[in-house]
Amino acid sequence: GAVVSQHPSWVICKSGTSVKIECRSLDFQATTMFWYRQFPKQSLMLMATSNEGSKATYEQGVEKDKFLINHASLTLSTLTVTSAHPEDSSFYICSARDLGAREGLGTQYFGPGTRLTVL
Amino acid sequence: SQQGEEDPQALSIQEGENATMNCSYKTSINNLQWYRQNSGRGLVHLILIRSNEREKHSGRLRVTLDTSKKSSSLLITASRAADTASYFCATGTGTYKYIFGTGTRLKVLA
Numbered sequence: 001g002a003v004v005s006q007h008p009s010w011v012i013c014k015s016g017t018s019v020k021i022e023c024r025s026l027d028f029q030a031t032t033m034f035w036y037r038q039f040p041k042q043s044l045m046l047m048a049t050s051n052e053g054s055k056a057t058y059e060q061g062v063e064k065d066k067f068l069i070n071h072a073s074l075t076l077s078t079l080t081v082t083s084a085h086p087e088d089s090s091f092y093i094c095s096a097r098d099l100g101a102r103e104g105l106g107t108q109y110f111g112p113g114t115r116l117t118v119l
Numbered sequence: 120s121q122q123g124e125e126d127p128q129a130l131s132i133q134e135g136e137n138a139t140m141n142c143s144y145k146t147s148i149n150n151l152q153w154y155r156q157n158s159g160r161g162l163v164h165l166i167l168i169r170s171n172e173r174e175k176h177s178g179r180l181r182v183t184l185d186t187s188k189k190s191s192s193l194l195i196t197a198s199r200a201a202d203t204a205s206y207f208c209a210t211g212t213g214t215y216k217y218i219f220g221t222g223t224r225l226k227v228l229a
Contacts, residue, residue, distance in 0.1 A: 006161075034216055043207060044162075044219040093161060095217075108209075108217060110154070112161035 002028045004096050006111035013084055014119055020080045021114045023094030029074040030096035034108070035067070038091040050077040050094075084118040091115050123210055123220035131226045138195040140223040142208030143188075149211050151184055153193050156205045156222075165193075165206075200229040 003026040013019050023033055031052045036044040048069055049057040056069035066088075068080040077096075081088050092115075095108040123144035132138050142151070150169045154162040168175045168184045168191065175182045181194040195202055205224050209217040 036219075041224070043221045046216060046218065049216055091159070095162075108152075109164070110162040115159070 002026075002096075002098055002109040004094065004109045004111040006092075006094055006114050008114060009112060010115040010117075012117045012119065015085055016083055018080055018082045019084055019116060020078055021092055021094075021116075023077045023079070023096070023111050025075045025096040025098075025109070028096075028098045028109075030077075030098065031074060033071060033077040033094055033096045035069065035077075035079050036093045036095070038093060038113075040091075044093060047079075052077075081116065084116070086118045089116055089118045123208060123218060125206075125208060125220040125223045127223060128221065129224045129226070131228065132198055134198060134200055134227055134229050136198055138198050138202070138225055138227070140193045140206050140225070142191045142193070142220045144191075144208075144210045144218070144220070145189065146210070146212060148186070151182075151191050152209045152211065152217065153180075153182060153191075154207045154209060154219075156207065158204075162207070195225075198225075198227045200227050203227045 005024045007022045033050040035047045037047050038044045046059050047062045050069045050071040052071045052074055058064045071077040091113050093113040095110045097108055125142045152167045153165040156162050166177050166182050168182050179196045184191045203226050205222045207222045208220040211217050
């Protein structure tokens with residue numbers, strides 16, 4: 001099946017710094033990628049939809065200036081957590097939809113996640 | 120919140136028993152998917168069922184979908200200790216984004 005990678009798999013940073021997380025589709029093109037956030041023992045909350053070549057669409061309550069998304073190519077989306085604070089500590093997961101999948105259907109392929117800890 | 124709900128929140132069974140998890144959602148959907156997540160890891164896709172399907176099988180997994188009740192169930196037969204994980208349903212509405220349910224934490228005791 002299709003593979004989505006994330007880098008780094010984990011990161012520890014100090015408060016006030018910015019952290020960039022990469023999401024790559026390795027063997028397929030993805031015009032659309034999604035970023036989720038997951039707190040311990042909770043479900044995944046969709047943060048934003050990343051669209052190649054255009055601005056990301058953020059879910060209600062997600063600060064676009066705090067979580068910068070750039071979908072620079074058909075295989076790469078990045079999420080930058082700016083001026084990170086301890087409350088930003090979480091598990092961030094991306095997913096990508098295969099460009100070749102039929103519209104409205106198709107499996108989303110998830111990355112392995114990035115665990116962010118802000119001290 | 121658009122998030123779906125799953126029940127039970129937690130389930131503990133003996134190896135060999137069947138495990139059933141239920142998912143309810145709020146809006147009309149194009150398809151529903153079930154995912155598995157081991158502790159602190161990424162998600163693994165298990166099965167996708169389309170809105171015009173009522174039942175689907177994959178190995179020891181059986182998924183049903185009742186769009187009139189806006190609900191789905193995942194049945195794992197002859198469970199194994201390795202099935203211990205969290206299970207999530209995710210509903211797709213045709214805009215490619217998926218909304219996840221609250222999840223069921225399954226523990227299979229050897």
